[in-house]
Amino acid sequence: MRTVFGLDVRSLAVGRILLGLTFLADILARVMNAS
Amino acid sequence: MNMKAHYTDAGVFPRGEMIARFVPRQHASLFFVNGSTWFAALLFAVGALAALAFAAGYRTRLAAAVAWVLAVSMQARSPIIGDAGDVALRLLLFWGLFASMSEVWSIDAWRPRARRPRRVHLSAGCIGLMVQMASIFFFASLLKSGKEWHGEMSAVYFALHLDAFATDLGIWLRQFEGLGKVLTVSTMILEGVVVWLLFSPWWNGPLRTLVVVLFVGLHASFGLTMALGVLLFIMAAGWLMLLPEWFWEKLARRLPVLAIPEASAGPEPWNPRNTLQLLGLFLVAYTLTLNVCELNAARFDAAAPRGWATPGFILRLDQRWDMFAPCPLKDDGWYLIPGKLKSGEEVDLATGGGVVFHEKPEDVAAHYRTQRRRKYLLNLWAADHSGYRVHFARYLCRSWNDAHSGGETLESFDLVFMREVTPPMGHPFSCLVRGICGRLG
DSSP, rough: HHHOOOHHHHHHHHHHHHHHHHHHHEEEHHHHOOO | OOOHHHTTTTTOOOHHHHHIIIIIOOOOOOGTOOHHHHHHHHHHHHHHHHHHHHHHHHEEEEEHHHHHHHHHHHHOOOOOGOOHHHHHHHHHHHHHHTSSSOOSSGGGGGSOSSOOOOEOSSSSHHHHHHHHHHHHHHHHHHHHSHHEEEEEEEHHHHHHTTTTBBOOOHHHTTTOOOHHHHHHHHHHOOOTGGGGGOOOSSSSHHHHHHHHHHHHHHHHHHHHHBOTTTTHHHHHHHHTTTTTTHHHHHHHOGGGGOOOOEEEEEEEOTTSSHHHHHHHHHHHHHHHHHHHTTTHHHHHHHSTTTTHHHHHHHTTTTOOOOOOOSOOOOOEEEOEEEEEESSSOOEGGGGGGGOOOOOOOOOHHHOOHHHHHHHHHHHHHSSSGGGGGHHHHHHHHHHHHOOOOGGGGGGEEEEEEEEEEEETTTTTOOOOEEEEEEOOO
């Protein structure tokens, strides 16, 4: 269970940073030139 | 077109019409509260701050919750411009609520803590993130039921011939039909078989690393050959979250800055009896049933308990991974919007008032300018979305006449979709159909 489903905290951090920045970029795109 | 076009009452679909005709009643949105531009701007500002706080790891769980609410709100307000990346974004944020996302490399981690961080974290959120990423691709492989994926192996050929999406590299690569067949088979093997290696109890570290590298590579190849917006980055974020401890420890031998020397070995003690974790585990199982049911929606509707899918719609766990399924589109095209001005002059509203060119644009993908605009206009052509067309026409007319007067006032225009059909492999292109979506005047 722990071997298969455990996640490294550094992986979660990298994913969090990329996901947050992507969402930020997406919001800016929706505001500036959404369609 | 900008924020005003898709999120305000002055845009392409006023709230009343959206709620009444186009949005399932379970889909809530803060944008339904008020239709003014200042309110939309306020919500986007809150969303941007939440996204920034989430990335920085500042009050991370609260930031994830706010970001999720805003993401869900944006998607419910204008579903016609959404894509698979949007669905993945809201789901990753949701499962992130049940995991510790800020143990390291975050502002939250700088605060004094009672316990030392551990390298490996186990929670319902981790299980949710892993099962979600695997579900996206495994269920996508099951929904790819067309002969283009299983018989003639022409799926990549058709996908790369969608000029509305193809990049220069994609256009160049599509001449190699044999390579297209290899890539079609490879995609099916990756999505249907290789993805299961994530859950291997043996050699989990190397195998999980291999899966992450292969899928990030798959998305990079999609991103290099097709214009798909932020999909690549959202999927990459989801996959990078799954990199195992084995990968980081190998890397830390060469880059000691990546090591966590003070960490205790092994995963932190997990208490599955915690109410939040129990709820998370239940939702993981529930979401799996939703995915299974999407394989045969008609049969499920008859067999499932009444209202079974309703919580999924409310929490926006609803998902259907039918990218290029059951087969890729075999037609696409571009728009001409010839408008007649009061002076008698004809202008193309699709290009903001330029001369009307009836020839195919040199770069069809660039003709759409942005991914959201591409999704909107291509969906507008689909019969399912024909109800949106009159609102788009009214919006175009309003926008033009607000900025022009006298002889430049718009009197009438056509909304014309120049549809190009991709022939089967080995056949010449010959079919170009001019389809009129609507006429206003």
